[in-house]
Amino acid sequence: xxxxxxxxxxxxxxxxxxxxxxxxxxxxxxxxxxxxxxxxxxxxxxxxxxxxxxxxxxxxxxxxxxxxxxxxxxxxxxxxxxxxxxxxxxxxxxxxxxxxxxxxxxxxxxxxxxxxxxxxxxxxxxxxxxxxxxxxxxxxxxxxxxxxxxxxxxxxxxxxxxxxxxxxxxxxxxxxxxxxxxxx
Numbered sequence: 333x334x335x336x337x338x339x340x341x342x343x344x345x346x347x348x349x350x351x352x353x354x355x356x357x358x359x360x361x362x363x364x365x366x367x368x369x370x371x372x373x374x375x376x377x378x379x380x381x382x383x384x385x386x387x388x389x390x391x392x393x394x395x396x397x398x399x400x401x402x403x404x405x406x407x408x409x410x411x412x413x414x415x416x417x418x419x420x421x422x423x424x425x426x427x428x429x430x431x432x433x434x435x436x437x438x439x440x441x442x443x444x445x446x447x448x449x450x451x452x453x454x455x456x457x458x459x460x461x462x463x464x465x466x467x468x469x470x471x472x473x474x475x476x477x478x479x480x481x482x483x484x485x486x487x488x489x490x491x492x493x494x495x496x497x498x499x500x501x502x503x504x505x506x507x508x509x510x511x512x513x514x515x516x
Contacts (some may be wrong), residue, residue, distance in 0.1 A: 334356075334357060334476070334514075335360055336363065338360075338362055338365060343360060343365065343366050344365065344366040344367075344368060344402075345357060345366070345368065345448075346364050346368040346370075346395070346462075346488075347367075347368070347369060347370070347392075348369070348370035348372060348392075348407055349370070349372050349388065349391070349392055350370070350372050350407065351494060354369075354392055354395035354396050354500050355395045357396060358395055358396035358397040358398065359397070359480065361396065361397070361398070364403045366403070367396065367398060367401045367402050367403070368401065368402065368403045368404075368405065368462075369387050369393070369396065369401035369403070369404050369405070369434075370403065370404070370406070370407040370440060371385050371389055371390065371392075371403045371405070371406050371407060371421075371425070372388060372407050372408075373382050373407055373408040373409075373410070373411045373412075374388075375387065375388035375405050376406070376409075376411050376412040376421045378415060380429070383424075384404075384424075385421055385424035385425060385428070386424055386427065386428060389401075389404060389428055389433055389434070390433070393433065395469075399432075399433070400433055400434065400435065401431055401433070401434055401435070401472075402434075402435040402436065403434070403435060403436045403437070403438060403459065403460060404425060404428060404429075404433070404434035404436075404437050404438075405437070405438045405439055405440040405460065405462055406421060406425060406437075406438070406439045406440065406442075407440045407441070408440065408441050409421075409439050409440075409441070409442050409446050409450070409491035410441075410446070413446055413449060417456075418446075418449055418450060418470075419453040419491070420452075422437075422453070422454050425437040425456075426441065426454070426456045428454055429456060429462075435471055435501055436459040436460065437456060437458065437459060438458040438459045438460030438461060438462065438483070439460070439461050440461070440463070440488070441462070441463055442458075442461050442463070443474070443478045444473065447477065447478070447481070447483070451481065457481070457482065457483065458476055458483050459483070459484060460476070460483065460484045460485075460486050461478050461483050461484070461485055461486070462485075462486040462487075462488050463485065463486075463487070463488065464487070464488055464489040464492075464493075465487035465490070466487065466489070466490050466491070466492050466498055467498060467501045467503045468492050468495060468497060468501065469492070471485070477489040491516060499515040499516060
């Protein structure tokens with residue numbers, strides 16, 4: 333599937349330990365593919381400090397057969413916020429970037445409240461906030477918040493987790509007709 337995707341012009345591959353596919357992705361990954369890797373919330377618990385984040389990233393890179401990911405995202409920052417370790421977790425991602433293990437760093441599934449907290453202490457601003465976003469969940473306020481602060485809002489789950497209402501949505505139908513593609 334990965335080889336087919338890359339041969340059809342997709343340039344980026346997104347994976348995480350949570351998906352349990354990093355070894356397979358690494359085997360099918362072309363050197364030119366843009367790699368998005370994620371640090372799971374399990375690596376961000378209280379008491380782990382920067383070592384949990386760096387260890388998780390190192391293990392992911394080993395499974396992927398890479399020395400560096402183009403973009404590393406903190407997959408779910410909520411746990412780090414709850415236990416007060418967000419600043420330490422983010423500092424570990426900044427260290428990974430400085431060490432050459434990450435081209436850019438960002439977050440995945442962060443609310444504006446989480447970003448406000450993060451921006452108070454970070455030295456390197458998140459490049460990306462990857463969130464579920466589609467016509468049934470447009471997240472306009474979060475989009476505006478990120479745009480003003482120079483954070484790219486990247487959509488994940490564009491098919492709305494299989495919600496059939498999304499494929500019938502007028503905006504999706506218009507885009508499909510204009511591009512000559514199916515709604516999916």
